[in-house]
Amino acid sequence: MEVIAGAPESDPGAVAFSAVQAGVAREVDIVMVDTAGRLHTRFNLMEELKKVNRVVGKAFPGAPHQVWLVLDATTGQNALQQARSFKDAVNVTGVILTKLDSSARGGMAFAIQRELGLPILFAGLGEKPEDLTPFDPDAFVDGILADQ
Ligand SMILES: Nc1nc2c(ncn2[C@@H]2O[C@H](COP(=O)(O)OP(=O)(O)OP(=O)(O)O)[C@@H](O)[C@H]2O)c(=O)[nH]1
Ligand SMILES: [Mg+2]
Incomplete structure (x- = not known):
């Protein structure tokens, strides 16, 4: 590289x-x-x-060909407003949601999809390079349900 x-x-x-x-x-x-x-x-x-x-x-x-927006999951609801502005400005095509390891606010993943219609491509689960992993919606939902 x-x-x-x-x-x-x-x-x-x-x-x-x-x-x-x-x-x-x-x-x-x-x-x-x-x-x-x-x-x-x-x-x-x-x-x-x-x-x-x-x-x-x-x-x-x-x-x-693609424009990815990196959103910090600990930002909460304000992140949606941010994402809307970036989407309007540069036609964002996908989202990377970081800090899902340090946040109980994973619910933002649903809002991003529902309100912005953007796919979540990668999830950040820690500080090491290998902690940036392809986002798996099924595993994500299973994880939330398992926490209840
Ligand atoms: N725990 C945790 N830490 C993360 C995650 N993603 C990034 N970080 C940490 O957050 C800090 C900022 O990460 P960067 O990748 O530099 O953030 P950035 O968005 O490129 O920042 P700027 O280029 O300054 O806008 C670093 O200390 C990262 O290790 C994550 O998913 N989980
Ligand atoms: Mg940077």
């Missing part, structure tokens, strides 16, 4: 653009753009995110 990073303070859109260009030139299968977390209420940062989304499509028509 190769990492393309910009200098500190460089424009995230420009970094994403050159990363996708490099990916096309090197004929890689996947380019992942990891954006910094931000509050959905910060106008400028949301505009910056939209720009990243736009420019990767200029570097490779049709990109981004």
